[in-house]
Amino acid sequence: MYQVSESSKKQFEKMLGLAAVREGLEFIERDQERTIADQKKLVVIEAPTFHEEKRAAFVAERFKELGLLEVHIDRGGNVTGVRKGSGNGPRVLVEGHLDTVFPFGTVSGVTEKDGYLYAPGIGDDTRALAMIFGILRALNETGIRTAGDLVFTATTREEGAGSLGGMKDFLADHQDIDISLSIDNNDMSMLIFEATCGETWEVVFKGIGGHAFGAFGKMAQPIHAAARAVAKIAEFTVPEDPKTSFCVSNFHGGTDAGVHAIAPAASIKFNFRSNSREELEKLKEKIFKAIAEGAEEESDKWQKDRITWEKRQLGEVPGGFQSPNLPLVEAAYLGLRSLDIEPVFGRGGCTNANVAISRNIPALCMGRAFAPDQESKEIKNHSINERFPIKEAYKAVQQVFMVLLMAAGIQGEFDSVMK
Ligand SMILES: [Zn+2]
Known part of the structure; x- marks a missing residue:
């Protein structure tokens, strides 16, 4: 009351x-x-x-x-x-x-x-x-x-x-x-x-890129690295109170012409928010950890090149x-x-x-x-x-x-x- x-x-x-x-x-x-x-x-x-x-x-x-x-x-x-x-x-x-x-x-x-x-x-x-x-x-x-x-x-x-x-x-x-x-x-x-505080980011995963069959096994695949990261993020749980949210809002990679290509890059955009600054910071750390792991695991699988990634902040609500x-x-x-x-x-x-x-x-x-x-x-x-x-x-x-x-x-x- x-x-x-x-x-x-x-x-x-x-x-x-x-x-x-x-x-x-x-x-x-x-x-x-x-x-x-x-x-x-x-x-x-x-x-x-x-x-x-x-x-x-x-x-x-x-x-x-x-x-x-x-x-x-x-x-x-x-x-x-x-x-x-x-x-x-x-x-x-x-x-x-x-x-x-x-x-x-x-x-x-x-x-x-x-x-x-x-x-x-x-x-x-x-x-x-x-x-x-x-x-x-x-x-x-x-x-x-x-x-x-x-x-x-x-x-x-x-x-x-x-x-x-x-x-x-x-x-x-x-x-x-x-x-x-x-x-x-x-x-x-x-x-x-x-x-509610929130942040919006873009992350671009980068690799070499090549033919889907010819280059297969010779390199890590940026789209797969991005997908690994997103799959991890999708499994997150966050508190209901203080309300906290996360959303991968964009997922891009490849071209229409490149349906038989390992795309050299893939990008994701995501937004996360919380009514608590502390929860937001915790979530942010987890998201970037998932991204780093996605890139690592994909690179480790093939053991050829390393997927790199770059982040760019698109927005911030204090x-x-x-x-x-x-x-x-x-x-x-x-x-x-x-x-x-x-x-x-x-x-x-x-x-x-x-x-x-x-x-x-x-x-x-x-x-x-x-x-x-x-x-x-x-x-x-x-x-x-x-x-x-x-x-x-x-x-x-x-x-x-x-x-x-x-x-x-x-x-x-x-x-x-x-x-
Ligand atoms: Zn208004």
């Missing part, structure tokens, strides 16, 4: 008791139409990973209009603006990512049907940017002065080959961030505070561990409860929050959509049929607003929940 500490509870009640906060929450509900309109405007400014410039420029203009200071686009293409606090609280980052997984020419418009908006990228993560605009309006409307500074950022290169690149650049250049809040999950009822009783997680739990939403503890995660957590910055990833039933949970992000449930979507904005205030503290009223 999850228990929230008395101090977090007290502070949360104090926050909800403030007239300005209640005003802010009511404003956010009334502001629903505007955030939906922003979302529709943003989604047609296409922003494939590595090509976010146009959407970034739009966000920068909005940040200025909404009164943020020091608005700029950094070396990584991220757009940042600051809302100053009173100077005696933590610096809190609130971010959503600019990029989508869709190439230019995918989004032609937004369709609205049966309470859903339909467009590729309409939720992931376009909605987060619209939510940030809504939060800024609510802060402006109520004049709430936070204790800590609020840093709003629209990040680049979160998806796929971007590998959380925008966030990595941003945190490398801004060592002063104390708390990090990401908005990048479909269902707002999920509490995402675990950070991770780390946070306790479910981190006051920030408690704040998010209380926020959901106050909205009559049953919190679900997410297992693992691979979002920009990982980058913060790996740097020991307390971090959370929050959701974009109010999805109370099976039907509304069918959001299908990363597919061209992506859709976003409109009904009561403002609740996700309210949630981020509350967690943000708990994190930054309010001048003259209460300190950061993380203090």
